[in-house]
Amino acid sequence: MPAQTTSRSRFLDLRSLGALAHMRFATRHQIEGAYSGRHRSRQKGGAGEFVDFREYSAGEDLRRLDWKVLARTGRGFVRLFEDETNLSCTMVADASGSMDFAGRAKRGSKLEYAQYLLTAFSHVISAQQDQVGLAVIADGLQDVLPPGSASSHVTRLQDMVEKLRTRPVSRLAEGLRDLFIRTSGRGVLMVLSDFLVDDLPAVFASLRLFRHRRWEVVALHLIHPEEERLPDGVAYRFEGLENDGTIDCSPGDFRAIYEQRFAAHCATVRDLALAAGCDYRRVSTAVPYLNTLSGFLVERAG
């Protein structure tokens, strides 16, 4: 029974999301949840689905011993069952200044795109009785909403998303580290960021902390199309979004170098993510968020 959201977030388009009602957010790894759910649990107990036999070792719970096999073979085997548990997903929203970039049209910023995507994700995850939480990181860990599945929780989360505002300083690595400290257990960590930070290795070092705790980490790399290629024209005054100052220049003089550097940045993010055991997905804001979401879900569903 999907949770009934009462949110009035402008980013929640139930009509469009209805088309994704049959799709589920699936994990690729066994997870650890608080409640029984549709996701494979890392716990091998006796109430779940039989998966295998294992030779009995002294001291084990005799209740799990398969007596029939013992009678037939004379050797003790333990029946293994896999539990199904619910999903606990913590979404991390990068609210640094760079997320405000909306191109020269000044419409459809990366943050706005992330807001749509976060709202949709929260709806999809809560609809499958899984827990979803939110952490906002800008110049540090701003807000944390622990995972929950109640409709009121989801509404609150979506309200938080709607009220997201950027800050001119980005400390993503520190924010993730703080989040790691404040969380326990295992789950899914979904990071929506443009990863335009000063110290990328520190960010992924923080993510590796989650990975060490057996978290499944998904890195959604948001890229605005006008970030990939500088605008045509003779003279521009580029203004930084994170107290970076301004630069007067002619993009034509160094367009190729810029594109090389940005491509190198994207490749670095991807390489670091994969090296850290994260699931990396490059998300262009030019693609409608529903397409991005459906693609993501389809891919996860395998």
Place this chain on the structure above:
Amino acid sequence: MTLLHPWALFAGLAVALPLLIHWLTRPRPVGVPLSTIRFVREAVRQRRARYRLRDYLILLLRAIAVLALVAAFCRPLLGPRPLVKEESAADTNRVVLVDQSLGMAATSRGVSSFDRARAAAAKYLTFAESARADLILAAAKPHAASERLTGNFAALRDELAAARPLPQRLDVMAAINQAAELLAASPPDRQRELVIISNFQRSNWAAADFSPLPKDTKIQIESVAPIDAPPNVAILKVTSQGRAEVGREARLEIDVANYSSGPREIKIDVNVGRAATSLTGTCAPGATTTLVATMTPAETGWQAGEARLVGVDDALEADNVRSFVLEVRPRPTYALITREPAAPQPTSSHFLQLALAPYRSLRADEAAGEHERVARIQPADLDRDALGGADLIVVDHPGKISQQAAGLMVSLARRGRPILYVAAEPVDATNLRLLSQAAGADLKMPVEFLPPPPAAWRRDLFLTEYRRNESPFAAFGESLPAALGPLRFGGGLSSRAVQQGLADDVLASYSDRSACLVVSSIGAGTLAVLNADLNQSNLAGSPVFVPLVAELVDRLMGRRGGEASPSGEPLAAYLPSEAGAADGLAITGPNAPGRSNGQIMDDANFVVWRWDAAGPPGVYAIKRDARTVFALATAAPAQASNLATIDLTLFKGRLAGGRTVAVQAESEQTERRNDAWAWILVACAGCLLVELLVLGTLRT
């Protein structure tokens, strides 16, 4: 270096033009927020070094281009700063000396050196308040436009505009002395300046010396000579070889000089009277070639002639033509003064008569007018009428001659009549002393002839010293020793050298160191003494006798002549005796009407034509009743044809005379220096091209 248009320096402010253009046309940046500004910054930082270099290079090149453009407008004049400014300054006394000699008529690139000099001099004759100046046009005699320094610059410029090069040499010291007088007469508190504009021909300026000028004179030297001496071919001299006689082949020697770097084929048309001939030859570079024209005059008298180079393209046209005169005379008549009998006998006078007129002796049947004639005259019969028609007076065994006879001979000799005296007897010493006394200061014999001592036998004497390169011996060439070796002489006089006598007048000496042959001048004539008795010598029987006497007679009768007098130089010519007195003589010539042709005046026993400055080239004739009694050609001096210039640095050293001298080359050298603006424009264009190259190489 000086600037022709220094006001154009203000345009140097235009060097800010590139910056201004850059500032005005720089793009106005559009503000765009960008999240990836860090990558922009890195990219800009990476490209900045390259583009900064490019920008600075372009700025530098544009600034240089603008400065070069400004410099080109300023028209820089490279070279040392002139000592004397072209514009007249107040309180200055300036003398502008312009060379007007023949060499200044030489053209290069269609412009004569004098035209360049005129333009250069005009710049120095600009009016300034309280400035004084004068113009000296210098040739053989310098001519000052004003007697003293004047402020009437317009008159000086008018004089300069009317000036033309003259066919004369430059008397440089006369010009400098005149400039010195003008400057010395000026007040000492005023700046003295001398500007000399010339082509500085070596032949004219080698003797220059500025020491006569006041010590504080600033001397500005401007050369208008082309960088390289232009090629020139010139007729230097036209002379007649031997005496021109009617019906006898005359030879004209024409010296042609080639002042070019390569050999020249030359053709000369020669006209004398009604006769004309043409000569061709090759003239080596830097050498003088002598061409010989032969012609046979048909009539006697003075004849004007002209030699003209045909088809020659050279720098100086004036020296391609040269006038000359040729006096065609009838066959000579010799007056033989002797007391020996006229009948043919083996006597000294007979031998002499045969040697003087050998053809007449051989061809007695031919017309008398075609050959030489010898008139034997007894010493007692000597008078002016007897000697008046003789071209040569020969004295042999005359015995004792009277004082009147000696005076008569000397007076004739002074007016050009030569005398050949054969001194054979002791009395001849007395006669020679009489002649010497009658001639006075006009005769300076190198030796004194004395009767031989009674005990001394003068015989078997032979020649030990003789001037082989002079007439009459030069004609024998290499065979001279063989010809003179067998000769043995006897008789004659002893001789004693005279102090302050001209030893070169002794042409031959005997083995006893007495003189054999002496030739000395008496006024316009010549006295030759052959110290031998032909009766006691084997000379008369020798094969060299006739040619030796002929050569000696040629020398005495002045058969080499006709050389032109230099234009502009003082002239003094003795008229021949047949010209008569000065009254009734008139001079005609190519000189412009109203110009002086000199004066003809009686001077003691002579009639002299004096001219303080010979006129322009051509033939001048002195006539009495439409009959030409004398003619003379004037021509440009031969040394003026050599256009080689003197090293101008000498004026700063050896020739400066302690004065402050600045040398500035004008003409083509200046044009080359003035071409600097063109090269600067080329540099400007080069900067723009390099800018395009930089933009292409460091393109975006």
